[in-house]
Amino acid sequence: MSAFDPKPILNSLPNLPGVYRFLAGNGDVLYVGKAVDLKRRVSSYFRGSGLSPRIQLMVGQIADIQTTVVRSEAEALILENNLIKALGPRYNILFRDDKSYPYLEISGHAAPRLAYHRGVLDRRNQYFGPFPNGYAVRESVHLLQRVFMLRTCEDTVFENRARPCLLYQIKRCSGPCVDAIKPEDYRRDVQQAVRFLEGRANDLIDELDAKMQAASAAWDFEAAARYRDRIQALARVQEKQFVVSSSTELDADVVGCVAESGMVCVNLVMIRGGRHVGDKSLFPSHGDGYEVEAALEAFLAQHYLDRAIPPLIICNAPDSQEMLAELLSEQAERRVHIVSNPIGERRVWLDMALKNAALAISQRLSLESTQLARLQALQEALRLPDSAQRIECFDISHTMGEATVASCVVYDRLAMQPREYRHYNIEGITPGDDYAAMRQVLTRRYGKVAQGEGAVPDLILIDGGKGQIGVAVEVIAEVGLTESLLVGVAKGESRKPGLEQLIVPSRGETVQLPRDSVALHLIQAIRDEAHRFAITGHRARRGKARVSSSLEQIDGIGTKRRQRLLTRFGGLQGVKAASIEDLCQVEGISRALAEKIYNALH
Known part of the structure; x- marks a missing residue:
């Protein structure tokens, strides 16, 4: 005590x-x-x-x-x-699932738009979901495009189209932007898409079949063929749903929790309109050693604290969840049922979630075993203590000195930690000076760490040769961060993977690990992730900087003309995609100026 x-x-x-x-x-x-x-x-x-x-x-x-x-x-x-x-208390079960779940949105415009949405819901629009991940939403958008041909373009693009886009040409959009479809027919397609998303696909197919028969009886074979094609497309979409409930309007979440080998996993299955829209396996922080009941209660309370709640939650909680059901009902402003001992079809759903949770645990144990072997090999190769596990790696990315961005990625607890990644915009240096960029990012990062803000890494990897590592040695000495081992990862002969040299300045040695070394594989994986993250940050910064500058650099394009162009075509990409004839239609743009703009952007 x-x-x-x-x-x-x-x-x-x-x-x-x-x-x-x-x-x-x-x-x-x-x-x-x-x-x-x-x-x-x-x-x-x-x-x-x-x-x-x-x-x-x-x-x-x-x-x-x-x-x-x-x-x-x-x-x-x-x-x-x-x-x-x-x-985030150390001894509580904590489900760090902070990202809002994505929805499929049908906007409230006169010609509604089909879109991916994440964030605050707008009462003016219709939302279907949530979905467990962005892939499930985008897949649904693609399926609905093929069947109902609803527009997906931004409103600024839609309002300024002079001719239909490529999606119209490949029969993925009915072209409401240029009145290629009557407004009442487009609204009918939107209503049919809504009915399908609400789980009434069979009713919709029956209705279309009746219309096809009527059109055929009236000798309107073109209309009958259109109805036939839509029925076939809907049937193919239904076939893609590998799990479908017999209750076509069922909205439910199935939560299967498994505790094995000291590890807890929750598998969340989402069913919307009777269709399985995807599942997600979640591992809580500080959940090791907890029982299933405690983990389930923590998940249900934390997950639905600020999210949409379906009318039915199926789980494997051994005890009654009456108080939690009342709380969720009050939050949702309608009755929410928590079923902990399902039968029939619902038991099948729960068994599937439990099986997936157990599979996720076995996969994570296997992965951790591999990662542990890699880390132990790296500790041995670099003579690190057995307790060493936090690795931070830095890389610099730019295009001929433009929009320089430095990245820092973190490997800890036997996995990459994306939440701890950081981008650093580099300012005030000579363009293209990688040494100065490395000095700036390390000073900014470890100046704070030396003052007690943030964790001290066991190993710092620098993607670069002797020049970069020399700068890193100076910075680390200046900030007084002596407990971390500094290692430079220099590309080998002809820059081929497997020939990297590890420069350890504190020992005055250079280490070259065998190409099949698992320690080298771990370093390569971390280095490649730092490179990827740096390029992502650089491209985003460069793209943002170029949006306005590309037009500003063209003689004859001032603030008003630039604004008219961007408004007319919905942004710089729309201007680039426009032909000379399209550009001529913008107020204040002559043909000569349109040709100059076209040539400058191409």
């Missing part, structure tokens, strides 16, 4: 519902919990018996206790999970 005496605090606690927080000596929050009776629940941690080793370790670090009294257990649950998400 800790030297901390909890009795004065425990004696003052009320027998009321609330949330408690255990704090370490340095002020960090160790654990956040909820209680129906604060006094009884908090006191249970200090009775000295019946506690798991994990909780005993936590109790030994407690230096203070803070509590907040609320009106009900439901309020306590909301506050608990808000605090868990905000504070």
